[in-house]
Amino acid sequence: MATGCEKITCVQTSTWLTYNHMVVDELSDHDVDRIFRALADRTRRDIFERVLITGLSVSTLADDYEMSFAAVQKHVGVLERASLVTKERRGREQIVHGNVPVLRRASALLDMFEQIWMQRDRQIAEILDEKGKD
């Protein structure tokens, strides 16, 4: 497995998120279902997170996983059908890129839920403060 990159990915993703408050509405529910089925697998999530940072060839990806080139290519195929990644032919290689806009809708929704929780926490604090005054 590609170890050591997960942490970097995490930081990178949340930095990117900070700048993103836009809702992208062009996906149908059917598309969305496909996206999240594609991401249900741990290896696919790992591949997706890595190609969000930089385009990588299928063979570079395959070197980092304890599975065959064909198996990695199959995972990339699932991600591609869900529109999470695009493939670009460069000479003899195929470069896999992350498709950023599809993530925007998920992150915009998470922003809303974050606001909901912050509001809830403010309301909890008000209730607890009343108690302190008794």
Next chain:
Amino acid sequence: MTVISSVKDPVALSLVVVSQFNATPEQVWDVWEDPRKLERWWGPPTYPATFVRHEFFVDGQSRYHMTGPNGEQPHGWWRIRSIDKAHRIEFDNGLAGDDGEPVPGMESMPSSVSFEAVDGGTRMTSVSNFTDVEQMEKMIAMGMQEGTEQAVGQIDDLLSSLN
């Protein structure tokens, strides 16, 4: 109250919010356990919640509705998966139909909350895990977003009246 951190993972569809309160873990626990207190904070100010059932034990069920500014009443439910008084609760929650019962076939949302005594108060960590974007949109459509925007609007009004 201080928000310590908030971490959003758009790939895993999870949200972790950590806040600190100037109260003991038992006091913070009480706002979850006591339905009369819970309904004062679960919904946004313009969408107050009413809990008609709240069973705070393993496999216990809750039923609630929120009342919007135009009288609309979206329903929701909880089911407690595990409970450790003043330390941790794990529960599933989801949207209910007009009869107040869970909608068959609709995914529930696993959540957990933990409470930790720290210097000068209690740190509360809430973790929400979503199944898919569609589910998130349905929950937002329940009125929570409108309530959030209105609350932000109220703060803006207050600030502008101070100028």
